[in-house]
Amino acid sequence: MSLAVLNETRMGASILRLFFHDCFVNGCDASVLLDDTSTFIGEKNAAPNANSLRGFEVIDTIKSLVEASCKATVSCADILALAARDGVNLLGGPTWTVLLGRRDARTASQSAANSNLPSLESSLQTLINLFATKGLTAKDMTxxxxxxxxxxxRCITFRSHIYSDTNINPTFAALRKKTCPQSGGDGNLAPIDVQTPIIFDNDYYQNLVAQRGLFHSDQELFNGGSQDSLVRTYSTSASTFTSDFVNAMIKMGNISPLTGTSGEIRLNCRKTN
Ligand code: HEM
Known part of the structure; x- marks a missing residue:
């Protein structure tokens, strides 16, 4: 059932990002899905998430289908982990076994989201350091x-890279400038992978080698630093990329889960029970 929902709405990418933004903020506990309440300000309106994260309604649909057939058993955190995996697979990527048993947080933190999620302006070293705080290596990060x-x-996320950075292919920058003006059009969308935006493959790395990374932070992975050789490897070996990606997704999915009697199995992913 969840597969059909993901397929119809082509939401795989958005759900994958939701999962990443969940796991990096106090672990994979579905905190990202909580709406603000009178007692806490949640993560949805944190700087990296506001007007940016999509796919909440897809998780709601999956959750209500799951609840209808098996009440109060499958956490929102596990649903996110499974839907991220299935989204990747439906777009042509690999599949893997997701360890289950995560429970859902009873709170969320806007300030934790602001400080734990990577910034677009990050240098390579900053990205490596941030992922290390989550137990992930530079290789996992890449x-x-x-x-x-x-x-x-959105245009606002890559404008400064296409207009101000010099480590960018000029033809690619010109292409993106067509729909991302120097001012205005902040919300105009562009595919992150210029080659095959709805296929999960290793083209992202080929783009980096050709200086066609869309974000400043993407191009940092191939800019004369420690990850250059790994980026080259992934650009020519889809199978090496796939197996490293799967390993890293499993590691990311195991960041600080709530287990045992911690947390709860939320009935509605947007609010605590
Ligand atoms: C390394 C640091 C990273 C930075 C700085 C970063 C930043 C961004 C930004 C700015 C966007 C566009 C958001 C918008 O337009 O509102 C984006 C989209 C996306 N990110 Fe990342 N990201 C990073 C790593 C990751 C990781 C580790 C994953 C998942 C494993 C991921 C998955 C995605 C996906 C799938 C999208 C497209 C979402 C959609 O189409 O709805 N990102 N990222």
Whole structure:
């Protein structure tokens, strides 16, 4: 059932990003799905998420279907992990076994979202350091960034890279400037992978080698630094990328889960029970 929902709405990319933004903020506990309440300000309106995260209604649909057939058993955190995997697979990517048993947080934190999620202006070293705080290596970081082989981004997120950075292919920059003006059009969308935006493949790395990374932070992975050789490897070996991506997704999905009697199994992913 969840597969049909993901397929119809082509929401795989958005759900994959939701999962990443969940796991990096206090672990994979579905905190990202909580609406603000009178007692806490949640993560949805944190800077990296506001007007940007999509796909909440798809998770709601999956959750209500799951609840209808099996009440109060499958957490929103596990649904996110499974839907992220299935979204990748439906777009032509690999599949893997998701370890289950995550429970849902009873709170969320806007400030934690602001400080734990990577910034677009990050240098390579900053990205490596941030992922290290989550127990992920530089290799994991480079492999997980291959998620940018699918999905779309708003003009506001890549404007400074296409207008001000010099490590960008001029033809590619010109193409993107057509729909991302120097001012205005902040919300105009462009595919992150210029080659195959709805296919999960290793083209993202080929783009980086050709200086066709859409974000400043993407191009940092191939800019004369420590990840250059791995980016080259992934650009020519889809199978190496795939196996490293799967390993890193499993690692990311295991960041600080709530288990046992911690947390709860939310009945509605947007609010605590
Ligand atoms: C390494 C640091 C990263 C940075 C700075 C970053 C930043 C961004 C930004 C700015 C967008 C566009 C958002 C918008 O237009 O509102 C985006 C989209 C996306 N990101 Fe990342 N990201 C990073 C890593 C990751 C990772 C690790 C994953 C998943 C494993 C991921 C998955 C995605 C996906 C799938 C999209 C497209 C979403 C959609 O189409 O709805 N990103 N990212």
């Amino acid at each position: 492999a997980l960034s291959g998620a940018h082989t699918i999905g779309q981004a």
